[in-house]
Amino acid sequence: MADSEYDLLFRELQEIEEKHPELRAADSPTRRVGAAPASQLEKYEHLVPMLSLDNAFDDGELRSWEEKLVRLAGDDVRQSGYTAELKIDGLAVSLTYENGVLVGAATRGNGTVGEIVTNNVRTVRDVPLRLRTTALPGRVEIRGEVYFPFSAFEEVNVARAREGEALLANPRNAAAGSLRQLDPAITAARPLGFFGYAIAAEDPLPLQTQWDVLDALSEWGIPVAPHRKRCRTIDEVCEWSRALEHDLRSSLDFAIDGGAIKVDAFRVQEELGVIRGRVPRWAVARKFAPDIAETELLAIKVNVGRTGALNPYAVLKPVEIGGTTVKLATLHNEDFVRQRDLRIGDRVQVKRAGDVIPQLIAPLTTAPRGKEQWVMPVRCPSCDTPAIREEGEALTYCPNVACPGRQLEGLVHFASRGAMDIRGLSYARIAHLIDSGLVRAASDLYGLKPEQLLEMEGYAEKSAATLVKAIDDSRAQPLSRLLHGLGIRHVGEAAAQLLARHFGDLDLLLAANAAEIAKIRGIGLVIAQGVADFFSDPSAREEIQRFRECGLNFTEPRPETAGTSLAGKAVVVTGTLPTLSRKAATDLIEAHGGRVTSSVSKATSFVVAGEEAGGKRDRARALGVEIVDEAELLRRLESGDS
Numbered sequence: 001m002a003d004s005e006y007d008l009l010f011r012e013l014q015e016i017e018e019k020h021p022e023l024r025a026a027d028s029p030t031r032r033v034g035a036a037p038a039s040q041l042e043k044y045e046h047l048v049p050m051l052s053l054d055n056a057f058d059d060g061e062l063r064s065w066e067e068k069l070v071r072l073a074g075d076d077v078r079q080s081g082y083t084a085e086l087k088i089d090g091l092a093v094s095l096t097y098e099n100g101v102l103v104g105a106a107t108r109g110n111g112t113v114g115e116i117v118t119n120n121v122r123t124v125r126d127v128p129l130r131l132r133t134t135a136l137p138g139r140v141e142i143r144g145e146v147y148f149p150f151s152a153f154e155e156v157n158v159a160r161a162r163e164g165e166a167l168l169a170n171p172r173n174a175a176a177g178s179l180r181q182l183d184p185a186i187t188a189a190r191p192l193g194f195f196g197y198a199i200a201a202e203d204p205l206p207l208q209t210q211w212d213v214l215d216a217l218s219e220w221g222i223p224v225a226p227h228r229k230r231c232r233t234i235d236e237v238c239e240w241s242r243a244l245e246h247d248l249r250s251s252l253d254f255a256i257d258g259g260a261i262k263v264d265a266f267r268v269q270e271e272l273g274v275i276r277g278r279v280p281r282w283a284v285a286r287k288f289a290p291d292i293a294e295t296e297l298l299a300i301k302v303n304v305g306r307t308g309a310l311n312p313y314a315v316l317k318p319v320e321i322g323g324t325t326v327k328l329a330t331l332h333n334e335d336f337v338r339q340r341d342l343r344i345g346d347r348v349q350v351k352r353a354g355d356v357i358p359q360l361i362a363p364l365t366t367a368p369r370g371k372e373q374w375v376m377p378v379r380c381p382s383c384d385t386p387a388i389r390e391e392g393e394a395l396t397y398c399p400n401v402a403c404p405g406r407q408l409e410g411l412v413h414f415a416s417r418g419a420m421d422i423r424g425l426s427y428a429r430i431a432h433l434i435d436s437g438l439v440r441a442a443s444d445l446y447g448l449k450p451e452q453l454l455e456m457e458g459y460a461e462k463s464a465a466t467l468v469k470a471i472d473d474s475r476a477q478p479l480s481r482l483l484h485g486l487g488i489r490h491v492g493e494a495a496a497q498l499l500a501r502h503f504g505d506l507d508l509l510l511a512a513n514a515a516e517i518a519k520i521r522g523i524g525l526v527i528a529q530g531v532a533d534f535f536s537d538p539s540a541r542e543e544i545q546r547f548r549e550c551g552l553n554f555t556e557p558r559p560e561t562a563g564t565s566l567a568g569k570a571v572v573v574t575g576t577l578p579t580l581s582r583k584a585a586t587d588l589i590e591a592h593g594g595r596v597t598s599s600v601s602k603a604t605s606f607v608v609a610g611e612e613a614g615g616k617r618d619r620a621r622a623l624g625v626e627i628v629d630e631a632e633l634l635r636r637l638e639s640g641d642s
């Protein structure tokens with residue numbers, strides 16, 4: 001389904017649910033967003049421990065692994081054969097489904113106890129809120145890996161570099177960091193993916209092999225990693241691993257650190273067992289060497305970003321890493337170069353994973369060092385204005401708002417997928433529009449006529465009309481995208497969403513001062529000040545006024561809560577409630593705008609206590625915090641008085 005179509009249907013669903021909250025299903029897609037931030041992540045005990053894998057670093061080690069298995073379980077091992085899967089380099093997560101509906105999600109943690117990340121996982125589009133099966137009664141945990149696709153990772157980092165924000169180190173850490181956010185809105189702004197690979201069920205399922213598991217997951221709507229193979233012999237496994245490492249790996253849009261090889265038949269898996277309850281004998285990770293190569297640093301150049309940030313990058317002697325040739329690598333900022341004491345002519349180590357911008361790790365101190373030290377240019381390489389680096393800032397800036405380099409990058413950002421998403425408005429076309437004098441500021445785009453484009457090179461009737469329509473359509477984008485597109489320093493997608501959601505209307509944001517903006521959860525003082533400064537600038541105000549005249553949408557759809565009766569309330573749930581599970585009570589409170597916290601303090605609005613409530617009820621009494629029962633909670637949710 002096209003994004004635009006999805007958005008329309010989603011909007012319609014939101015409106016229906018707003019009018020009829022009783023119709024809002026547990027697996028409604030509107031539940032993917034809108035949960036309130038948590039104050040800390042709570043613990044979760046896994047139904048069955050989440051295991052880890054032993055490693056095999058080459059074919060020899062794979063064969064020794066098989067020999068050991070054959071000694072333990074004889075010919076059964078070879079008869080069973082193996083399922084070979086990608087070993088995704090992300091974050092292990094367990095999804096809990098009750099009667100087919102997603103009710104919880106937890107990280108692996110120490111294997112036995114993880115952290116609850118349900119509201120964050122709900123924002124991951126790959127994770128179905130309801131499984132496509134009716135034959136799955138009871139409680140089932142689906143294990144898999146949450147990952148950050150390379151393409152998305154790069155987009156986020158390019159944006160962060162432009163904002164002058166610290167870069168995400170690598171997709172794995174970024175996936176872990178995104179999932180463990182206390183505010184689901186931040187997770188939602190990061191397009192994470194999920195692949196399932198295992199099932200732990202309360203009641204036995206009629207599955208006989210690991211291959212069956214992957215088929216079942218896939219049928220139920222859980223994405224399963226591509227390129228899996230059922231191998232009859234360990235030779236086939238070796239061959240598959242080789243192809244994976246040398247051919248397939250570089251074509252993937254996500255990181256893998258090897259293959260996961262599993263004895264296929266459950267009967268044989270059980271026979272082989274698990275070592276110390278943690279590492280199964282019946283599975284092994286075939287690990288790959290990291291994607292690092294050595295080459296020579298030929299030059300260091302500087303590119304001007306949208307905010308005026310001067311971004312140094314390395315020009316390298318071309319080197320092949322994982323099947324592609326690398327010529328450039330990011331150097332982030334001046335300090336990055338200084339800290340590594342990078343000199344032109346150095347032998348350097350470069351890392352590349354998939355399509356991520358190659359990273360320069362360090363010079364090889366064992367090789368002769370280059371002589372020429374690099375200094376940050378004192379003038380902007382695009383407009384020659386003296387550059388500025390303020391105290392405490394990592395980045396050096398070109399302060400000239402009319403710098404052609406900045407304007408170009410600014411418009412590219414405005415039109416980009418995470419912002420106004422104007423399809424067809426490519427880097428080259430924007431450069432062309434600026435050169436021809438038709439466009440300087442983003443608002444100029446909205447006055448473009450097909451006839452003007454037709455006069456330029458590279459447009460035919462159809463392409464000109466298509467582009468003008470794409471620009472026109474973007475007027476309706478929600479406020480969060482417009483805010484992101486404006487390129488306010490420190491305001492990335494996540495912050496833009498928080499701002500848009502809080503104020504709902506650009507005019508309300510324009511009227512707010514830094515202190516008011518900083519009251520939003522997740523927005524610090526630096527961002528708030530940056531936002532206030534941006535909007536107090538007369539030229540920014542003029543641009544906003546032009547956007548208004550061009551009919552751009554200045555509003556954000558309301559967050560999808562079932563109500564706001566508990567807005568701003570911090571609630572503690574303790575003991576066993578008569579009808580609601582802890583999870584269901586939490587979901588209800590959050591859906592009505594409340595926050596569920598784990599410990600009772602003076603800031604607690606009220607405690608919902610059930611049977612065997614114990615310590616938390618006592619503490620609430622001691623602090624004079626109100627204590628209510630389930631019936632009273634439900635009454636408050638319904639009546640709206642709390």
Ligand code: IVH
Nearest residue numbers: 051052053085086087088092145197260283
């Ligand atoms: S199986 C046997 N399969 O690797 C049960 N793990 O080192 C153990 N992982 O914690 C896990 N892709 O996070 C399995 N296809 C895959 C995997 C996979 C990634 C991760 C997982 C686990 C770690 C084990």
